[in-house]
Amino acid sequence: MPGLLLLAAALLSSWAQLPAEASSWWSLAMNPVQRPEMFIIGAQPVCSQLPGLSPGQRKLCQLYQEHMAYIGEGAKMGIKECQHQFRQRRWNCSTVDDTSVFGRVMQIGSRETAFTYAVSAAGVVNAISRACREGELSTCGCSRTARPKDLPRDWLWGGCGDNVEYGYRFAKEFVDAREREKNFAKGSEEQGRVLMNLQNNEAGRRAVYKMADVACKCHGVSGSCSLKTCWLQLAEFRKVGDQLKEKYDSAAAMRITRKGKLELVNSRFNQPTPEDLVYVDPSPDYCLRNDTTGSLGTQGRLCNKTSEGMDGCELMCCGRGYDQFKSVQVERCHCKFHWCCFVKCRKCTEVVDQHVCK
Ligand SMILES: *[C@@H]1O[C@H](CO)[C@@H](O)[C@H](O)[C@H]1NC(C)=O
Ligand SMILES: *[C@@H]1O[C@H](CO)[C@@H](O)[C@H](O)[C@H]1NC(C)=O
Numbered sequence: 001m002p003g004l005l006l007l008a009a010a011l012l013s014s015w016a017q018l019p020a021e022a023s024s025w026w027s028l029a030m031n032p033v034q035r036p037e038m039f040i041i042g043a044q045p046v047c048s049q050l051p052g053l054s055p056g057q058r059k060l061c062q063l064y065q066e067h068m069a070y071i072g073e074g075a076k077m078g079i080k081e082c083q084h085q086f087r088q089r090r091w092n093c094s095t096v097d098d099t100s101v102f103g104r105v106m107q108i109g110s111r112e113t114a115f116t117y118a119v120s121a122a123g124v125v126n127a128i129s130r131a132c133r134e135g136e137l138s139t140c141g142c143s144r145t146a147r148p149k150d151l152p153r154d155w156l157w158g159g160c161g162d163n164v165e166y167g168y169r170f171a172k173e174f175v176d177a178r179e180r181e182k183n184f185a186k187g188s189e190e191q192g193r194v195l196m197n198l199q200n201n202e203a204g205r206r207a208v209y210k211m212a213d214v215a216c217k218c219h220g221v222s223g224s225c226s227l228k229t230c231w232l233q234l235a236e237f238r239k240v241g242d243q244l245k246e247k248y249d250s251a252a253a254m255r256i257t258r259k260g261k262l263e264l265v266n267s268r269f270n271q272p273t274p275e276d277l278v279y280v281d282p283s284p285d286y287c288l289r290n291d292t293t294g295s296l297g298t299q300g301r302l303c304n305k306t307s308e309g310m311d312g313c314e315l316m317c318c319g320r321g322y323d324q325f326k327s328v329q330v331e332r333c334h335c336k337f338h339w340c341c342f343v344k345c346r347k348c349t350e351v352v353d354q355h356v357c358k
């Protein structure tokens with residue numbers, strides 16, 4: 001069937017023409033990776049079929065195939081958290097397709113891009129650390145972190161903890177691989193972007209690592225808590241997201257020097273630490289749809305008429321104005337407690353005014 005072959009060839013060549021940046025391991029979040037038990041025999045092709053992997057990541061995929069589903073899970077968690085943190089902003093972290101995931105906006109080395117790299121790297125640390133603890137991976141198990149010095153003497157240290165050491169190391173290897181493979185001229189803009197990505201990946205990983213904390217469980221006669229067992233536990237991912245959002249707000253503007261190092265644009269500010277986010281390009285305003293920058297624009301976005309923040313109609317709609325419409329909302333109401341033991345509610349409908357950007 002020559003027609004089909006031609007079609008296939010056309011698809012392949014158009015795919016090959018995508019710029020290198022256009023596809024990313026983030027796509028593992030969009031194309032769920034099959035569980036390892038489903039492809040034990042002849043496993044190799046799976047890695048070559050996964051979209052978005054760089055050559056180095058493909059090699060890691062072959063070595064650590066059972067990790068791939070968790071990398072996908074981590075990416076998904078990162079994307080979801082990004083969408084939560086930016087839900088009320090002009091750029092709302094929406095995904096646009098399956099291979100590039102966020103589209104061309106990631107080609108701009110902006111604050112938003114910085115956050116996205118950090119939160120997705122954090123997602124991978126989180127997912128891999130947890131998978132180790134749950135015994136899902138053959139190369140790692142419970143955390144082997146030493147007993148904290150300040151843990152009371154009679155508490156036991158030994159529950160199975162999240163393995164953040166392993167999660168951190170693996171995520172570093174995998175997520176950074178694609179940056180380390182690039183070989184740009186020292187001091188070039190492209191090299192600046194590589195350094196930016198590496199710094200933000202690291203900040204994301206460290207947030208998860210640093211926020212993991214001791215958790216304990218009581219034992220003893222009828223819950224007397226005379227005995228406690230403790231272990232290392234990941235922080236809730238929402239807290240990691242909140243922390244990285246703060247880092248986004250205080251991110252440092254950098255530029256590449258001729259010697260190939262990032263330096264502050266404004267030298268009066270503090271030097272960023274490895275836990276800080278950095279960016280090299282100013283953000284577009286994300287107001288209008290622009291296919292060159294990949295901005296989707298804010299037309300049609302819901303806004304809050306009375307808010308003066310980023311979610312307010314004035315800022316969200318970039319001064320273009322907004323349309324009002326009525327929408328019916330259903331809520332639970334007049335809830336009564338019945339003996340014993342359930343709560344019964346009625347359904348109330350309310351007509352509310354909503355506003356969308358022109
Ligand atoms: C899209 O953005 C680019 C870069 O900021 C700008 O030069 C161009 O004029 C914009 N195009 C439209 C249609 O707004
Ligand atoms: C995010 O923004 C895009 C583009 O403006 C819009 O299509 C999408 O519905 C928004 N998502 C949410 C959850 O508001």
Ligand SMILES: *[C@@H]1O[C@H](CO)[C@@H](O)[C@H](O)[C@H]1NC(C)=O
Pocket residue numbers: 304305306307308
């Ligand atoms: C709109 O903004 C106001 C002021 O910030 C706030 O009190 C209100 O809860 C917001 N409404 C919605 C629907 O988010």
